[in-house]
Amino acid sequence: MNRISVGFSSLLICGTFLLGTGASHISAQVPKPSSPASSSDLSSTGTPQAPAMTAVDVGAFLDGIMTMQLQREDIAGAVVVIVKNGSVLFAKGYGYADVKAKVPVSPAGTLFRPGSISKTFTWTAIMQLVQQGKINLDADVNQYLDFQIPHTFGRPVTVRNLMTHTPGFEEVVKDLMVNHPDELPSLRSFVIAHRPHQIFAPGTIPAYSNYGADLAGYIVQRVSGLPFEEYVQKNIFGPLDMTHATFVQPLPESLKPMMSNGYQVASQDSKPFELVPPNPAPDGSLSVSGADMAPFMIAHLQNGKYGDVQILQPQTAEMMHARQFSMDPAVNGMALGFYEENRNGLRIIGHGGDLTYFHSDMHLIPSEGLGFFVSYNSVGKGELDVRTALWDDFLDRYFPVHQTRPPTVESGNLDSIEGKYLSSRRAQTTILRSLWWILAEASVSKNADGTITVDTMKDFAGQPKRWRPIGNMQFREVGGQQLIVFKRDSSGRLMMVTEDPIDIAQRVSWTQNQTVLQFALGFALVIFVGTLLLWPVGALLRRHYKQPLKYTPEQLRLRLFVQLACAAELIALVAFAGSMAYGFSNLSFFSDAFDWWFRLMQLFFLLGFAAAIVAGYARYRLWASTGKRAWQGIYTAGVLLASCVFIWFTVASRVLQFSLKY
Numbered sequence: 001m002n003r004i005s006v007g008f009s010s011l012l013i014c015g016t017f018l019l020g021t022g023a024s025h026i027s028a029q030v031p032k033p034s035s036p037a038s039s040s041d042l043s044s045t046g047t048p049q050a051p052a053m054t055a056v057d058v059g060a061f062l063d064g065i066m067t068m069q070l071q072r073e074d075i076a077g078a079v080v081v082i083v084k085n086g087s088v089l090f091a092k093g094y095g096y097a098d099v100k101a102k103v104p105v106s107p108a109g110t111l112f113r114p115g116s117i118s119k120t121f122t123w124t125a126i127m128q129l130v131q132q133g134k135i136n137l138d139a140d141v142n143q144y145l146d147f148q149i150p151h152t153f154g155r156p157v158t159v160r161n162l163m164t165h166t167p168g169f170e171e172v173v174k175d176l177m178v179n180h181p182d183e184l185p186s187l188r189s190f191v192i193a194h195r196p197h198q199i200f201a202p203g204t205i206p207a208y209s210n211y212g213a214d215l216a217g218y219i220v221q222r223v224s225g226l227p228f229e230e231y232v233q234k235n236i237f238g239p240l241d242m243t244h245a246t247f248v249q250p251l252p253e254s255l256k257p258m259m260s261n262g263y264q265v266a267s268q269d270s271k272p273f274e275l276v277p278p279n280p281a282p283d284g285s286l287s288v289s290g291a292d293m294a295p296f297m298i299a300h301l302q303n304g305k306y307g308d309v310q311i312l313q314p315q316t317a318e319m320m321h322a323r324q325f326s327m328d329p330a331v332n333g334m335a336l337g338f339y340e341e342n343r344n345g346l347r348i349i350g351h352g353g354d355l356t357y358f359h360s361d362m363h364l365i366p367s368e369g370l371g372f373f374v375s376y377n378s379v380g381k382g383e384l385d386v387r388t389a390l391w392d393d394f395l396d397r398y399f400p401v402h403q404t405r406p407p408t409v410e411s412g413n414l415d416s417i418e419g420k421y422l423s424s425r426r427a428q429t430t431i432l433r434s435l436w437w438i439l440a441e442a443s444v445s446k447n448a449d450g451t452i453t454v455d456t457m458k459d460f461a462g463q464p465k466r467w468r469p470i471g472n473m474q475f476r477e478v479g480g481q482q483l484i485v486f487k488r489d490s491s492g493r494l495m496m497v498t499e500d501p502i503d504i505a506q507r508v509s510w511t512q513n514q515t516v517l518q519f520a521l522g523f524a525l526v527i528f529v530g531t532l533l534l535w536p537v538g539a540l541l542r543r544h545y546k547q548p549l550k551y552t553p554e555q556l557r558l559r560l561f562v563q564l565a566c567a568a569e570l571i572a573l574v575a576f577a578g579s580m581a582y583g584f585s586n587l588s589f590f591s592d593a594f595d596w597w598f599r600l601m602q603l604f605f606l607l608g609f610a611a612a613i614v615a616g617y618a619r620y621r622l623w624a625s626t627g628k629r630a631w632q633g634i635y636t637a638g639v640l641l642a643s644c645v646f647i648w649f650t651v652a653s654r655v656l657q658f659s660l661k662y
Contacts (some may be wrong), residue, residue, distance in 0.1 A: 004571045048400040058082060058090045061397060066094040075107040076266035079112060079290035080390075085228055085369040086302055088294050097260035097377065099270070105377075108291040108561050109243060111251075111259045112375040114360040115353025118247070118286035119213045121162055121296070122235055123320070123337025124312065125220045128235065131316045134223050135159055137336075137362065144219045147192050153201035159219070161202045162212040163329040164325040164334040165502050168200035169209045170428050171436070174662050175277045176210075176586035177356070181250050183275070187228055190220045190278030194661065199428045206327065206334065207424040208502040210283040217282020229280040240295040245288040247280035257404075259287065262357030274355050284353065289372060293362065297371030313499060321366060327497045327504055328485045330474060334501045338364070341499070343392075343481055346397045352387070356587065361387045368399075389460055403481065406549030409471045414446035417473075420513050421505035422495045430662035431598065433515070433655035435580055441514045442505055444496065451478060454496075512650060520645045521573065527642035528570040535563055551626075558622040561637060565615030569646045572608035574616055575601045576655065595660050602656055609650050612643035 046641040051057050062080055069075060077095030079089065093105030129135040135144065140156035142148050149157050153168070161167040172194060177183060185193070191214050200207060221228045229247045237245050246252060250273065251259055261270035276285040295306050300321070304312025312320070323340065326333025332340035337351040341363065350363040360375035374390060423440035427433050442456040451466040452475060459465050465482075467475035473486040485497040489506075496505040510516050551559065579601060616639065623636040650656060 011270070044302050045143075048402070049442075050398050050400050053089070053398045054085065055090050059092065061394075062090070062092070065393060069384070069386045069390070070095045070266075073378075073382075073384060073386055074265040074267055075376055075378040075380045076263045076270075077110075077260060077378070078374060078376045079105055079107055079110065081290040081294050081297075081371075081373045083294050083297050083301065083369075086298055088291075090290055091294065093290070095266070095377075099261070099263070105260065108244070108289055109258055111255060111287045112360065112377060113262070113287055113290055113353075113355050113358040114293075114362070114373075114375055115286075115355045115358060116210075116213075117351050117360055117362050118284045120280040120337055120351050120362070121232060121286065122213050122217045122220065123650050124236060124300075126159060126163065126216055126226075127312060127316050127320050129220065129223050131313055135219065137163070141219065143217065144222055145215075146188075146222070147195075149215075150198070151194065152198040155202055157202045158197075159216070160336070162209075162216045162326065163336045165212065166200075166203050166325055167209060167212050168198040168202050168205065169196040169211055170199045170210075170430070171207070171208065171425050172196045172211060172427065172430070172662060173583075173587075174590045174660075175433065175592070176590060178275050178277055178591060179272075179588045180277060181279075183591070183593070184249060184277055184279035184301060185280045187214065187218050187221060187280065187282070191215050196661070197429045197448065200424065203325075205424050206325070206501060206503055207426075213283035214278065217280075220282070228282055236296070236311065239311055240292075240299060240306055242288070242292040242295060245286065245292045247282075247285050247287075249275050249281075249285050251287060255287065258289070260358075260377045262355070264357065265380060266378055271357050272273065274357065276355065284355065290375065293373045294371075297362065297364060297373060301366060301369050301371055305422050319550035321364075326501060327472075327495070328391065328418050328432050328487060330485055331483050332499045332501045333495055339501050344395045344401045346395070346399055360386060361391060361588075363391060371566050383462070384460060405430040409469055412469065414450075414452060414469075417452070417494065417496075418444055418446055419494075420444075420508050420515075422508045422512060423505055425503040427662065429654065431602075431653070431657060431660070432580075432657045432662045434649065434655075437508075437512050437514050437517055441508070441512075442496070443514075451475075454484070457498075475613060496578050517649075521649065524642040524645040524649075525570070525573065527638050528566040528573075531563060531566040531639070532570070555622055555625055558618040558625075561618040562615050562622065565611035565618070565643070566639075568604070568611040569608040569615070569643070571647075572601070572604035573646070575604050590662070598660055605650050608646060609656070612646045616640045616643045 055529060066080065070078065076096065076099050077093065077097055080090065082090040091107040093107050093110060095105055097103045097105045097110045110198060130137060137160040138158050140158060141162065142156065156535065157167040175185070175194065191211070194211060196209075196211055217228045220231055224231050226234065236242070244255065244258060246255060250256075259273065262274065263270055279285070280530075299306040299309075299311050303314040303317040306309050321335040321338060322335055322631070323333040324336055329602060332342055334340070335349055338351060341348045341350055346365050347367060348363055350361065350367050352362075353360045357379055358375060358381070358456045363372040364370070372391065372394065374387060376386060380386065399589055421442045421444060422437065423442075426436035426440050442454050445453050445455075447453055447466060451468050453464045453466055457462055457465050465480070466478040467484055468478050471478045475484045477483070482499045485496060487497065488494055494507040498505070504616070579597070619636045619639040623632050626632060
């Protein structure tokens, strides 16, 4: 989930001081940024003629696309706002903010939830305090906190690490959503209680972190001396005349009538206003109208200036927008809070944002003075990635390029890169560790034509993209512009680096292989279910044919132990799978309010763990005492193997631990 928030100090108050000493303070903190990724396969030669980007042409173009998208995907409504050269070029609402009441979306009068685009406000607030000399980007964050972030790898987490998503934190999902306002924790209590473990050394591996943005918001609050939401209101919303924007939850009474409903699909009932912990949530609780996003985009495109207001000094804004971290110079990297998304020969920075029902994107092209914001109030059918399709079509219309096929190179030994790769944005120490083997794992395979396929990377038709080798362990998207780079880390582990700079994928062994996991658990479930089903079925058959079970009392006890053990193991696995399925469709389930259930689930696993040992022993004793028949030997081996699978899964998934910080 992408989530965000911001605070900012007015530079009008600082005046000449920030133009002088403040600017020198910034330059002392920041190394010269590296160049953005090149687009060597794009050429301006023979480039198609683009139509003039006028309000009329843009309107006609977007009307056709947006109408089609809303109808095809069953989306209730959306808003699109485009700024160009310091003014609004286009702003329009599509569809409905309230389907039942037939309330149309208005750019100025309808609020949307842009999710993690909120983070760009938080990062802007940080940069204002940097230029005031109150924050050092390369200082230990503990310098600004009233609690400690451990130096797990012998080095501190810095503010720059937070802004480039390289603090090394593992992914946590607990308290992403709550159902009632009184369940919203304060910002301070949240960042203290939800501190995740570090699984990477700071500054080495990108792993997108909502917690990192919340921590940055708390630093803004601590350093400025103002509550986060007040700081944002005073130093960003106020100066930019953003009168329809707030991080407050629930909404202030004056803004509630403007809030768009959220929908799974437009043809179903609307959903309640989503409450994003903490309160406020610097990583994602922003509610804002499309029109109010315009001055924020203009300010960043004009190096901090909007009208007569300068919310960032030019040097600060330029530094914020420059590349700061990348796993490889050939692909997109991270700026300070913004990520690169270069395309069609253009350097683009931006951010996306998602809550459960709202899905948004903000794109900035500094060289063109262009900003593009879109937000949808529905999930839709999911047959098309509407945001990406819209942006790609817009770029292809107004910034078309002639795309040349890269030179053909020998594919080499593709066997070396085949395998399973796990996203760096994952849980590694929590009770949900094994879940990420399913959610965040990609499979790389070779094709007969010398290309490769990554099963999680699909085109708009839902088909896996193919990637052609272009040399140096780089692969270009067939018929597209994206790039994949394979390289090894310092320990020799193979990594897959994509154009998405907020994480990478690392090759994993068979013990974390999604296919192996699914096959092993599937086998265990067949044994457990089969054992329990054959118990009554066998009894009925013996009764029908008048063939009593000729077991001694001891053998009957052993048989009962096996059946009870299989039941205990089955209950534990079903409880885990059911909890995950329900939780990801109802995120408020992952909260302190349901800790009792997770403790109960752990009890199931504890009993199942003990039962697995008992089952293996009892089944072997039973087999040995009944003549060691071949078919019973096969079944006994199956029970032993299924019990081993359960024990392995219990240990590998780390489900049995005291901590419920997940």
